[in-house]
Amino acid sequence: MSAKTPEIVIRAEGLVKKFKDFRAVDGLDLTIERGMIYGFLGPNGCGKTTAMRMLTGLLTPTEGSVEVLGLSVPKDAETLKYKIGYMTQTFSLYGDLTVLENLNFMSKIYGLPGAKRKQRVAEVMDRYSLTDLKDRFAGKMSGGQRQRLALATAVLHEPDLLFLDEPTSAVDPESRRHFWEQLFDLVDGGTSIVVTTHFMDEAERCHKIAILEAGKKRADGSPKDLMKAMGAHVVEIEGPTLRDIRRHLLGMDGIMAAAQLGARLRVLVKDEVPDPVGFLKEKPETNGATLIEQVRPNLEDVFVTATGEGRQ
């Protein structure tokens, strides 16, 4: 680690959002540094979107304090809006306007001065391959094209910080991969990005993630560190009667979770078991298994150990 302390773009302390009696976000602390992609990983309804909305000033926190880019939110939310970009979960540009009209509209809303505006619109159209689509109605475009347009409008005013709410839930894997390349280009240009997702592969691309469940942060750190500090061994079992093995293993002492992946059963064995492979081999239930081996953990394992049934 270098001597220079990284600059903090988002700092949230004790963030709580109550909707009547339901605590959508429940005591969230966040510190997000400049120049990275920070992911909120969690199932639907875990409070990802609510948390993000509080960070941008769309929702007022019931408790806690938020500081984004040095501005206190929601007090200075309007000033903040010039400095941040936001991509909503569902496509929210005008379907009955063309690509160019949408971009022109947003560039004027952000108050870009005349000459600069034309240049920026041309720039983003070029960068996100929208030039050929500029007269196409946004409502008539494919998911991937819409997503490129949404990203293009979100970065029109060159924000320091970009919020993306489940940006790739409506696009194909090819577009998704391409989209993430573009995000890394933005980070390279000095933008910080906060993204919510429920896709493991997407979360794995983030510099740092926070795993959320029921409004609480269960774990945070880089995906690699999280995998290291997971507190469980991952063992894969191959064999003919995987469904039976799984049923027997679940609920057994020392077993955190078991899930089938095609022809393999992925079992999470607690850290305190010193020899997980031997431990499993001794069990009579695994008699039919043809192969039992320890493998590298992935982010899904981290997610499972940190949340729901795996957490104790």
Added chain:
Amino acid sequence: MRSLSRIAAIFSKELAQLRRDRMTFGMVIMIPLIQLILFGYAINTNIRDIPVAVVDHSQTGLSRTLIQMVEATRVVKVTERLSSVQEAEDAIKSARVRAAFILPDDLAQRIARSPAVGLGTPASTDEETSRPVAQWVVDGSDTMIAGAIKALRSMPLSELFRQPPNRSTPTFEVALFFNPEQRTAINIVPGLVGIILTMTMIMFTSSAIVRESERGNMEMLINTPVRSMELMIGKIIPYIFIGLLQMAIILGLGHVLFNVPFGDRLFDLFIGTLLFIGASLSLGLVLSTIAKNQLQSMQMTVFVLLPSILLSGFMFPYEGMPVIAQYIAEVFPATHYMRMVRGFVLRDATLADLHYDVLWMCGFFVLGLLVAALRFKKRLD
């Protein structure tokens, strides 16, 4: 500067969306066109040709002449001849006729003694002589029809004896200004501007904000630096032009088809209409910040539209309403516009003559815009 360019951006966006919404764009022209032609011809407060039944017990030349005379007023039209009062009552009950004209068998004697014939004046105290000639049985549930037939009550009968018609001097002389021919269209057409503008202006803007939310655009808009006042103003400007266009269609066509004058106060008319459009639009915006979806905004539009039609003085005289209803009517911009537009077009009034309505409309516009802008939160909670 940024503010102006943002308002311009919202304005041109609204215009582009409106241009592409062919149906809405068509309605902008068709609503005033069709409704003007329909109502201009249809609404008539001069009641004519009410269907009536005749029960003639006397069956004389005199009775037939009397019936012809009554028909000649053109207020009623004899559609049935019945033989008994009972039959006439049934005809009224089944709504085949609205009234029955019952001529008694002693008609000749009654007419001879009637003062309406003008054969000298018998002593009014004499009960025998002051009996009416015949009877009208009227379906009185509709007060306008009842009123029209009641007006026949003291119809002169001198013509029966080929005497010159009523030469008597009226008690009062009535000079009818502004609409001497008593044509209903003169009053209806300018009023129609107010009704149609109330309908289209409030309808357009009451769904303006809601539509953005329903289509999901709002979540993006509130994440931008746009201010609520800029959004409100940018959204109403296109409709100001539409409102002026609709006024031009109604008054222009009203002039061609119904010979309704423009009046000499075109400038006053322009300013007055502008104020009314502004007031209606800002009311629509307020509704738009209350409604959660477009259906609700439509319901609220109707909620405002009905009293605007019924209480504003468009259909029934404002002065005839109870005082409380008058206070309620004062709240609606349409009531004030009704006075203004008829004033400018028919009575040659000026803005200064109607300063109370002008001021009220200004106040309503500013207050409405303010309330809408304050109510519109760039927050989701």
